[in-house]
Amino acid sequence: AQKITQTQPGMFVQEKEAVTLDCTYDTSDQSYGLFWYKQPSSGEMIFLIYQGSYDEQNATEGRYSLNFQKARKSANLVISASQLGDSAMYFCAMRESPNTGNQFYFGTGTSLTVIP
Amino acid sequence: AAGVIQSPRHLIKEKRETATLKCYPIPRHDTVYWYQQGPGQDPQFLISFYEKMQSDKGSIPDRFSAQQFSDYHSELNMSSLELGDSALYFCASSLPDWGLAYNEQFFGPGTRLTVL
Numbered sequence: 001a002q003k004i005t006q007t008q009p010g011m012f013v014q015e016k017e018a019v020t021l022d023c024t025y026d027t028s029d030q031s032y033g034l035f036w037y038k039q040p041s042s043g044e045m046i047f048l049i050y051q052g053s054y055d056e057q058n059a060t061e062g063r064y065s066l067n068f069q070k071a072r073k074s075a076n077l078v079i080s081a082s083q084l085g086d087s088a089m090y091f092c093a094m095r096e097s098p099n100t101g102n103q104f105y106f107g108t109g110t111s112l113t114v115i116p
Numbered sequence: 117a118a119g120v121i122q123s124p125r126h127l128i129k130e131k132r133e134t135a136t137l138k139c140y141p142i143p144r145h146d147t148v149y150w151y152q153q154g155p156g157q158d159p160q161f162l163i164s165f166y167e168k169m170q171s172d173k174g175s176i177p178d179r180f181s182a183q184q185f186s187d188y189h190s191e192l193n194m195s196s197l198e199l200g201d202s203a204l205y206f207c208a209s210s211l212p213d214w215g216l217a218y219n220e221q222f223f224g225p226g227t228r229l230t231v232l
Binding site: 043044050109 | 149151157158160161164172174204206208220221223224225226228
Protein backbone atom coordinates (compact mmCIF):
# COMPACT_ATOMS: atom_id res chain seq x y z
CA ALA A 1 0.00 0.00 0.00
CA GLN A 2 1.17 3.49 -0.75
CA LYS A 3 2.44 5.17 2.39
CA ILE A 4 2.15 8.69 1.01
CA THR A 5 -0.63 9.79 -1.31
CA GLN A 6 -0.69 13.05 -3.21
CA THR A 7 -3.87 13.19 -5.24
CA GLN A 8 -3.16 16.39 -7.17
CA PRO A 9 -0.79 15.74 -10.09
CA GLY A 10 -0.94 19.40 -11.10
CA MET A 11 -2.13 22.63 -9.53
CA PHE A 12 -2.38 26.22 -10.76
CA VAL A 13 -2.46 29.28 -8.55
CA GLN A 14 -2.55 32.99 -9.23
CA GLU A 15 0.46 34.97 -8.08
CA LYS A 16 -0.01 36.39 -4.54
CA GLU A 17 -2.78 33.92 -3.72
CA ALA A 18 -2.58 30.99 -1.32
CA VAL A 19 -2.58 27.36 -2.39
CA THR A 20 -2.99 24.06 -0.53
CA LEU A 21 -1.22 20.91 -1.65
CA ASP A 22 -2.77 17.74 -0.30
CA CYS A 23 -0.95 14.86 1.34
CA THR A 24 -2.31 11.85 3.18
CA TYR A 25 -0.22 9.16 4.78
CA ASP A 26 -0.52 5.64 6.07
CA THR A 27 1.41 4.32 9.04
CA SER A 28 0.78 2.29 12.15
CA ASP A 29 3.73 3.86 13.95
CA GLN A 30 3.05 6.30 16.76
CA SER A 31 6.24 8.23 16.13
CA TYR A 32 6.83 9.54 12.64
CA GLY A 33 7.86 12.66 10.80
CA LEU A 34 6.32 14.33 7.81
CA PHE A 35 8.33 16.45 5.41
CA TRP A 36 7.69 18.57 2.37
CA TYR A 37 10.30 19.05 -0.34
CA LYS A 38 10.33 21.34 -3.35
CA GLN A 39 11.97 20.18 -6.57
CA PRO A 40 12.44 22.90 -9.20
CA SER A 41 13.12 22.02 -12.81
CA SER A 42 16.84 22.03 -12.05
CA GLY A 43 16.28 18.83 -10.06
CA GLU A 44 17.56 19.51 -6.57
CA MET A 45 15.42 18.57 -3.56
CA ILE A 46 14.87 21.53 -1.25
CA PHE A 47 13.58 20.95 2.27
CA LEU A 48 10.62 23.17 3.13
CA ILE A 49 8.97 22.12 6.37
CA TYR A 50 8.69 19.35 8.93
CA GLN A 51 5.92 18.12 11.23
CA GLY A 52 6.43 15.54 13.95
CA SER A 53 3.65 13.19 14.93
CA TYR A 54 3.78 14.41 18.52
CA ASP A 55 3.83 18.09 17.64
CA GLU A 56 0.62 19.72 18.79
CA GLN A 57 1.13 22.89 16.83
CA ASN A 58 1.07 23.06 13.06
CA ALA A 59 4.52 23.75 11.67
CA THR A 60 5.21 27.06 9.96
CA GLU A 61 8.26 28.27 8.04
CA GLY A 62 7.86 31.69 6.50
CA ARG A 63 5.23 31.43 3.76
CA TYR A 64 4.91 27.68 4.28
CA SER A 65 2.62 26.11 6.82
CA LEU A 66 1.57 22.55 7.37
CA ASN A 67 -2.05 21.75 8.13
CA PHE A 68 -1.61 18.61 10.23
CA GLN A 69 -4.73 16.60 10.96
CA LYS A 70 -3.53 13.49 12.74
CA ALA A 71 -6.89 11.72 13.02
CA ARG A 72 -7.39 12.07 9.27
CA LYS A 73 -3.72 11.27 8.59
CA SER A 74 -3.28 14.31 6.44
CA ALA A 75 -0.44 16.80 6.25
CA ASN A 76 -1.34 19.42 3.70
CA LEU A 77 1.13 22.12 2.69
CA VAL A 78 -0.18 25.65 2.51
CA ILE A 79 1.82 28.21 0.56
CA SER A 80 0.69 31.76 1.18
CA ALA A 81 1.26 34.73 -1.16
CA SER A 82 2.46 32.56 -4.04
CA GLN A 83 5.41 33.76 -6.05
CA LEU A 84 6.50 32.87 -9.57
CA GLY A 85 9.52 31.12 -8.10
CA ASP A 86 7.22 28.70 -6.30
CA SER A 87 6.53 26.92 -9.59
CA ALA A 88 8.01 23.46 -9.05
CA MET A 89 7.24 19.87 -8.08
CA TYR A 90 6.34 19.40 -4.44
CA PHE A 91 6.85 16.10 -2.67
CA CYS A 92 5.39 15.02 0.62
CA ALA A 93 7.52 12.47 2.48
CA MET A 94 7.32 10.47 5.67
CA ARG A 95 9.86 8.90 7.93
CA GLU A 96 8.54 6.35 10.38
CA SER A 97 10.00 5.41 13.73
CA PRO A 98 13.75 4.78 13.42
CA ASN A 99 13.07 1.26 14.67
CA THR A 100 11.25 0.48 11.44
CA GLY A 101 13.78 1.95 9.08
CA ASN A 102 15.59 5.11 8.05
CA GLN A 103 14.23 5.65 4.60
CA PHE A 104 11.92 8.38 3.44
CA TYR A 105 8.73 7.39 1.67
CA PHE A 106 7.76 9.91 -0.98
CA GLY A 107 4.45 10.67 -2.62
CA THR A 108 4.15 10.99 -6.37
CA GLY A 109 4.36 14.75 -6.19
CA THR A 110 2.28 17.74 -7.19
CA SER A 111 3.38 20.05 -9.97
CA LEU A 112 2.56 23.63 -9.00
CA THR A 113 2.40 26.39 -11.57
CA VAL A 114 2.11 29.98 -10.42
CA ILE A 115 0.38 32.20 -12.97
CA PRO A 116 1.38 35.87 -13.19
CA ALA B 117 27.19 26.06 4.74
CA ALA B 118 28.57 22.83 3.33
CA GLY B 119 26.11 20.68 1.44
CA VAL B 120 26.03 17.16 0.11
CA ILE B 121 28.28 16.80 -2.91
CA GLN B 122 27.60 14.36 -5.69
CA SER B 123 29.77 13.56 -8.62
CA PRO B 124 29.51 13.46 -11.48
CA ARG B 125 26.48 15.68 -12.02
CA HIS B 126 25.78 14.16 -15.40
CA LEU B 127 26.79 10.79 -16.79
CA ILE B 128 26.10 9.15 -20.12
CA LYS B 129 26.71 5.44 -20.52
CA GLU B 130 25.96 2.72 -23.02
CA LYS B 131 23.88 -0.36 -22.23
CA ARG B 132 25.82 -3.07 -20.39
CA GLU B 133 28.47 -0.61 -19.21
CA THR B 134 29.22 0.15 -15.57
CA ALA B 135 28.92 3.40 -13.68
CA THR B 136 30.10 4.66 -10.31
CA LEU B 137 28.36 7.51 -8.55
CA LYS B 138 29.98 9.27 -5.62
CA CYS B 139 28.48 11.05 -2.67
CA TYR B 140 30.24 13.20 -0.08
CA PRO B 141 27.98 13.87 2.93
CA ILE B 142 27.85 17.00 4.99
CA PRO B 143 30.68 17.03 7.57
CA ARG B 144 29.75 15.10 10.75
CA HIS B 145 26.89 13.34 8.98
CA ASP B 146 27.48 9.62 9.31
CA THR B 147 24.38 8.33 7.55
CA VAL B 148 24.04 8.27 3.78
CA TYR B 149 21.00 7.35 1.69
CA TRP B 150 20.65 6.66 -2.02
CA TYR B 151 17.46 7.32 -3.99
CA GLN B 152 16.56 6.76 -7.61
CA GLN B 153 14.10 9.09 -9.33
CA GLY B 154 12.94 8.00 -12.77
CA PRO B 155 11.49 10.52 -15.23
CA GLY B 156 8.24 11.89 -13.82
CA GLN B 157 8.50 9.60 -10.79
CA ASP B 158 8.91 10.12 -7.08
CA PRO B 159 12.26 9.23 -5.49
CA GLN B 160 12.57 5.57 -4.58
CA PHE B 161 14.81 4.50 -1.74
CA LEU B 162 17.67 2.22 -2.76
CA ILE B 163 19.97 1.74 0.21
CA SER B 164 21.40 3.47 3.25
CA PHE B 165 24.54 3.27 5.35
CA TYR B 166 25.26 4.21 8.93
CA GLU B 167 28.81 4.26 10.22
CA LYS B 168 30.04 2.39 7.13
CA MET B 169 27.55 -0.45 7.60
CA GLN B 170 24.49 -1.02 5.48
CA SER B 171 21.49 0.00 7.57
CA ASP B 172 18.52 -0.38 5.24
CA LYS B 173 17.89 -1.81 1.83
CA GLY B 174 15.11 -0.78 -0.50
CA SER B 175 14.42 -1.51 -4.12
CA ILE B 176 18.04 -1.77 -5.20
CA PRO B 177 18.67 -4.15 -8.12
CA ASP B 178 21.21 -6.93 -7.66
CA ARG B 179 23.27 -5.28 -10.41
CA PHE B 180 23.86 -2.35 -8.07
CA SER B 181 26.09 -2.29 -5.04
CA ALA B 182 27.12 0.44 -2.68
CA GLN B 183 29.43 1.06 0.20
CA GLN B 184 30.40 3.74 2.65
CA PHE B 185 34.06 4.42 3.28
CA SER B 186 36.02 5.42 6.37
CA ASP B 187 35.68 9.12 5.50
CA TYR B 188 31.88 8.56 5.24
CA HIS B 189 31.70 9.17 1.53
CA SER B 190 29.67 6.62 -0.36
CA GLU B 191 29.80 5.11 -3.82
CA LEU B 192 26.99 3.51 -5.79
CA ASN B 193 28.28 1.00 -8.32
CA MET B 194 26.00 0.06 -11.17
CA SER B 195 26.84 -2.76 -13.57
CA SER B 196 25.23 -4.14 -16.73
CA LEU B 197 23.39 -0.88 -17.20
CA GLU B 198 19.95 -1.00 -18.76
CA LEU B 199 17.91 1.68 -20.45
CA GLY B 200 15.57 1.69 -17.46
CA ASP B 201 18.41 2.76 -15.19
CA SER B 202 18.27 6.24 -16.71
CA ALA B 203 17.26 8.40 -13.79
CA LEU B 204 18.28 11.08 -11.35
CA TYR B 205 20.20 9.51 -8.47
CA PHE B 206 20.09 11.40 -5.21
CA CYS B 207 22.32 10.98 -2.26
CA ALA B 208 21.18 12.34 1.09
CA SER B 209 22.93 12.54 4.42
CA SER B 210 21.82 12.99 7.99
CA LEU B 211 23.10 13.15 11.54
CA PRO B 212 22.88 10.11 13.82
CA ASP B 213 19.33 9.11 14.63
CA TRP B 214 19.48 9.03 18.40
CA GLY B 215 16.06 7.38 18.28
CA LEU B 216 14.32 10.42 16.85
CA ALA B 217 11.70 10.26 14.12
CA TYR B 218 12.80 13.72 13.09
CA ASN B 219 16.03 13.52 11.27
CA GLU B 220 16.10 15.68 8.23
CA GLN B 221 17.84 14.23 5.25
CA PHE B 222 19.85 16.78 3.31
CA PHE B 223 19.80 15.99 -0.36
CA GLY B 224 22.61 16.45 -2.83
CA PRO B 225 22.00 17.96 -6.26
CA GLY B 226 21.74 14.53 -7.84
CA THR B 227 23.53 12.71 -10.64
CA ARG B 228 21.60 12.48 -13.86
CA LEU B 229 22.42 9.16 -15.49
CA THR B 230 21.47 8.57 -19.09
CA VAL B 231 21.85 5.07 -20.53
CA LEU B 232 21.86 4.90 -24.32
